[in-house]
Amino acid sequence: MSRVGRKPIAVPEGVEVKIHADRIEFKSSKGKLESPMFPGIRAELEDKKLVFTRKDDSKTLRTNHGLVRSLANNALLGVTVGFSKQLEIVGVGYRAKLDKDSLELSVGYSKPVLYKIPAGIQVVVEKPTLITVKGIDKQKVGQVAEEIKRFRRPDPYKLKGIRYAGERLIKKERKAGVAGA
Numbered sequence: 125m126s127r128v129g130r131k132p133i134a135v136p137e138g139v140e141v142k143i144h145a146d147r148i149e150f151k152s153s154k155g156k157l158e159s160p161m162f163p164g165i166r167a168e169l170e171d172k173k174l175v176f177t178r179k180d181d182s183k184t185l186r187t188n189h190g191l192v193r194s195l196a197n198n199a200l201l202g203v204t205v206g207f208s209k210q211l212e213i214v215g216v217g218y219r220a221k222l223d224k225d226s227l228e229l230s231v232g233y234s235k236p237v238l239y240k241i242p243a244g245i246q247v248v249v250e251k252p253t254l255i256t257v258k259g260i261d262k263q264k265v266g267q268v269a270e271e272i273k274r275f276r277r278p279d280p281y282k283l284k285g286i287r288y289a290g291e292r293l294i295k296k297e298r299k300a301g302v303a304g305a
Contacts, residue, residue, distance in 0.1 A: 127190070128189075128194060132170075132174060133173065133174040133193070133197050133200060134172065135172050136204055139151070139152045139204060143168070146160065148161060148167055148174075148199070150200050150202075151203065152203040152204060154260055155203055155244075156203070157202050159192070159198075160192070162185075162191075164179040164180070164184075164188075165179070165189060174196065176192055176193045198262045198263075202259075202260035202262055206258060206259065206260050207262045207265045207266075208256055208258040208265065209256070209265055209266065209288065210254065210255070210289035210290075211254070211256075211286055212286070212289050212291075213252075213285075214253070214278070215231065215232060215276075215284035217230065217232070218232060218285075219252035219253060220252060220255050221249065222248075222249045226238050226240050226241060227241060229276075231275055231276035231285070239275070242264070242268060244264060245259045246258045254289070255272065257269045269288070273287065280293075
């Protein structure tokens with residue numbers, strides 16, 4: 125049996141769980157999220173614990189057993205705690221500014237880059253060089269953080285650009301054959 129799939133998920137107080145044939149709904153004061161269910165996998169709520177079981181040991185059910193449990197756990201964590209990712213901007217003159225529902229990034233281009241913040245995501249600019257992306261959907265938070273990071277990936281020679289907070293980068297040596305640099 126799947127090691128991840130057989131672990132029960134403890135449902136905290138204040139979270140409402142509804143089990144349907146094709147999905148599980150989680151609802152709390154922070155919001156509402158859905159987690160998909162695959163055919164052949166059953167979910168049951170037993171004394172404040174969500175338990176997943178599968179019909180048989182076929183390969184597809186074994187692979188989806190742990191996946192269904194992980195997706196449900198992420199949805200439950202999202203509606204209780206929420207998710208966040210921090211981005212650092214490194215470079216002379218590189219900075220971020222928040223305007224209502226858009227993020228303005230000055231990252232070395234001739235004009236500032238404007239990024240429209242999607243619904244359900246909150247972006248906080250704590251310092252001009254520190255951005256925090258928050259939300260209840262783990263996939264959406266990661267996607268928005270990656271889209272912001274793609275505007276200026278860290279340069280391998282000078283390490284300037286947008287990176288995750290705490291991300292270690294390896295600086296490359298200068299190119300061989302360059303005289304006087």
